[in-house]
Amino acid sequence: xxxxxxxxxxxxxxxxxxxxxxxxxxQAGDIRTLVDALVKRYPALRSxxxxxxxxxxxxxxxxxxxxxxxxxxxxSTPVGEExxxxxxxxxxxx
Amino acid sequence: MQRRILRVNMTNRTATFxxxxxxxxxxxxxxxTSTIVADEVPPDCHPLGPNNKLVFxxxxxxGTSAPSSGRLSVGGKSPLTGGIKESNVxxxxxxxxxxxxxxxxxxxxQAKDGYQLLKIGTEGVEFVDGRRWSGKGLYQxxxxxxSEFGEDADICGVxxxxxxxxxxxxxVFNDPEGRSSRYAGRGGLGxxxxxxxxxxxxxxxxxxxxxxxxxxxxxxxxxxxxVNGLRQHDVxxxxxxxxxxxxNVLINILNEAGGLPHRNFSTGREELAELVSGERKAELxxxxxxxxxxxxxxxxxxxxxxxxxxxxxxxxxxxxxxESVWALGPNCGIYDLDLxxxxxxxxxxxxLDTIEMGNTIAVAMEGGLLEFGDGEGALQLMxxxxxxxxxxxxxxHGAKFAGTALGVTRVPVVKGQAMPAYDPRAVKGxxxxxxxxxxxxxxxxxxxxxxxxxxxxxxxxxxxxxxxALSQSLQRATAVIDSAGYCLFTAFAVLDIPExxxxxxxxxxxxxxxxxxxxxIDGLGKKILDVERQFNKKAGFTDVDDRLPEFMxxxxxxxxxxxxDVADRQLDQVFEENH
Numbered sequence: 001x002x003x004x005x006x007x008x009x010x011x012x013x014x015x016x017x018x019x020x021x022x023x024x025x026x027q028a029g030d031i032r033t034l035v036d037a038l039v040k041r042y043p044a045l046r047s048x049x050x051x052x053x054x055x056x057x058x059x060x061x062x063x064x065x066x067x068x069x070x071x072x073x074x075x076s077t078p079v080g081e082e083x084x085x086x087x088x089x090x091x092x093x094x
Numbered sequence: 095m096q097r098r099i100l101r102v103n104m105t106n107r108t109a110t111f112x113x114x115x116x117x118x119x120x121x122x123x124x125x126x127t128s129t130i131v132a133d134e135v136p137p138d139c140h141p142l143g144p145n146n147k148l149v150f151x152x153x154x155x156x157g158t159s160a161p162s163s164g165r166l167s168v169g170g171k172s173p174l175t176g177g178i179k180e181s182n183v184x185x186x187x188x189x190x191x192x193x194x195x196x197x198x199x200x201x202x203x204q205a206k207d208g209y210q211l212l213k214i215g216t217e218g219v220e221f222v223d224g225r226r227w228s229g230k231g232l233y234q235x236x237x238x239x240x241s242e243f244g245e246d247a248d249i250c251g252v253x254x255x256x257x258x259x260x261x262x263x264x265x266v267f268n269d270p271e272g273r274s275s276r277y278a279g280r281g282g283l284g285x286x287x288x289x290x291x292x293x294x295x296x297x298x299x300x301x302x303x304x305x306x307x308x309x310x311x312x313x314x315x316x317x318x319x320x321v322n323g324l325r326q327h328d329v330x331x332x333x334x335x336x337x338x339x340x341x342n343v344l345i346n347i348l349n350e351a352g353g354l355p356h357r358n359f360s361t362g363r364e365e366l367a368e369l370v371s372g373e374r375k376a377e378l379x380x381x382x383x384x385x386x387x388x389x390x391x392x393x394x395x396x397x398x399x400x401x402x403x404x405x406x407x408x409x410x411x412x413x414x415x416x417e418s419v420w421a422l423g424p425n426c427g428i429y430d431l432d433l434x435x436x437x438x439x440x441x442x443x444x445x446l447d448t449i450e451m452g453n454t455i456a457v458a459m460e461g462g463l464l465e466f467g468d469g470e471g472a473l474q475l476m477x478x479x480x481x482x483x484x485x486x487x488x489x490x491h492g493a494k495f496a497g498t499a500l501g502v503t504r505v506p507v508v509k510g511q512a513m514p515a516y517d518p519r520a521v522k523g524x525x526x527x528x529x530x531x532x533x534x535x536x537x538x539x540x541x542x543x544x545x546x547x548x549x550x551x552x553x554x555x556x557x558x559x560x561x562x563a564l565s566q567s568l569q570r571a572t573a574v575i576d577s578a579g580y581c582l583f584t585a586f587a588v589l590d591i592p593e594x595x596x597x598x599x600x601x602x603x604x605x606x607x608x609x610x611x612x613x614x615i616d617g618l619g620k621k622i623l624d625v626e627r628q629f630n631k632k633a634g635f636t637d638v639d640d641r642l643p644e645f646m647x648x649x650x651x652x653x654x655x656x657x658x659d660v661a662d663r664q665l666d667q668v669f670e671e672n673h
């Protein structure tokens with residue numbers, strides 16, 4: 001898609017299993033289109049990332065340049081080729 | 095079996111069982127150790143002098159079939175902080191102590207003629223000459239003790255650094271395979287034990303009675319609700335994050351959030367962190383034939399533990415926790431899990447707290463004793479400690495002492511205790527907890543990381559400075575969980591699943607015959623914290639002790655270029671009022 005940036009996305013913990021790798025590149029202009037593109041390319045990720053209505057699960061953390069998008073513009077947070085995008089399932093420890 | 099208090103006087107070599115005072119009847123774990131310390135230890139005493147006491151208390155439900163409840167609180171006046179300390183550990187030792195009917199054990203006085211081993215069982219308490227284990231590494235000592243007292247014995251002990259009165263010295267407990275790898279590590283309580291003349295405690299498990307319940311039906315109902323919650327939550331379920339990757343799963347997310355301290359709290363993110371991540375470690379454990387998941391005590395259904403080995407699959411260390419991997423790894427510029435594993439092994443063998451030791455090495459690196467990233471050099475420092483060389487003696491007293499000795503001003507401590515694996519400039523609620531908890535910098539005291547980074551128990555922006563109320567409420571809830579005897583990781587489920595929290599309270603009611611509700615938690619936690627704060631005030635602490643080191647207000651932390659900007663007034667309010 002001309003004009004749509006290619007974004008590098010890093011996946012962590014159990015999200016790596018369906019992809020077989022921790023890094024993928026996708027064309028997307030914001031987080032919503034990025035998640036859509038991700039589950040389209042890797043259908044096995046769908047149940048991990050989105051609920052029955054297609055919305056991003058509340059347990060999934062998407063970070064852009066180290067900031068959780070919930071504290072940016074949510075799914076509308078824009079992304080470009082220079083941005084570091086990381087997606088985490090629910091993890092905890094301490 | 096009726097619960098009693100066991101009082102051990104090391105001076106006279108006497109052990110007496112006392113009735114539990116009515117004021118203590120509904121207390122357990124941290125609530126009980128802190129109350130006994132406040133009642134019996136003069137706050138102005140020298141922590142290693144004749145008037146300090148060491149208090150052990152299993153949690154209220156510990157020893158029952160409540161899930162993930164094999165926790166023990168150990169309390170006393172800390173030689174590291176100079177204030178009250180409770181250090182908490184998961185080990186079958188806690189469950190055995192509870193099943194022996196010991197609600198608390200108070201060790202007081204000072205032995206006149208060398209180290210003692212206490213053997214405790216249904217037959218009573220026996221004092222055994224402990225001098226022959228003096229100076230030994232703890233891995234070997236635990237093997238020897240199991241040969242002598244039985245493979246099934248539970249053991250608590252202190253290492254060679256405790257014998258040398260190190261302010262960084264922990265109490266070590268056995269893992270299920272008997273290794274010396276489970277630590278009540280923080281605050282120097284190992285030296286408090288050694289200064290009483292206490293070297294080891296061996297619990298004989300033969301003919302072990304069961305814990306009594308006041309209301310078994312209520313207990314069982316609560317237990318089931320809690321089990322359901324733990325099995326359902328993404329973090330604690332059988333194939334959840336903790337069972338799959340261990341606590342070290344946090345390396346990547348904290349690094350990504352810019353809150354994983356590297357090279358003595360100089361930056362919050364480095365690409366190399368992936369090399370020591372939970373994902374990488376789980377992969378290596380699988381390749382080497384180690385064990386993952388693993389439980390630190392029977393009845394834990396979260397199973398965050400593991401058995402890390404050398405590359406050839408031999409010489410097990412035990413678990414490499416997130417805090418230990420971070421402290422001995424990225425905080426020292428070391429990104430090699432095998433080196434970190436050997437540093438962790440040395441800590442376990444000598445009796446050192448890994449968080450304090452990692453920070454001490456990082457401060458030594460900052461002070462020019464060795465370069466950041468020099469893992470072999472760090473291992474050499476551990477040998478200096480083992481051999482008791484002048485440099486080793488300087489390093490065994492923690493980060494603050496090393497910083498003073500080496501002229502380093504960037505020393506990440508509060509109340510003299512080194513910070514855990516969250517930079518408070520990038521996770522500001524943790525800064526409030528580090529600053530204000532009576533324990534000195536301690537992440538477990540009020541784990542704001544849960545809502546700030548993980549989105550567990552609510553959601554809070556980690557860079558927002560308004561965190562007084564969050565830290566206050568989590569500190570109170572934590573004090574109650576530490577008293578009930580539950581692993582703090584049960585909080586991930588109970589914070590998100592109301593029925594699980596209700597179940598937790600019902601298990602406590604079932605054991606005690608009380609009628610507590612979820613609404614009582616905040617008030618109960620406040621009471622415990624007030625007792626601890628009062629002790630510290632009498633020991634000479636003021637508001638100034640509730641502050642982070644100056645450099646964290648002055649130096650911006652990359653990549654978010656943040657300083658710690660929570661107002662002092664907000665820190666003071668954590669204990670002054672209800673938010």
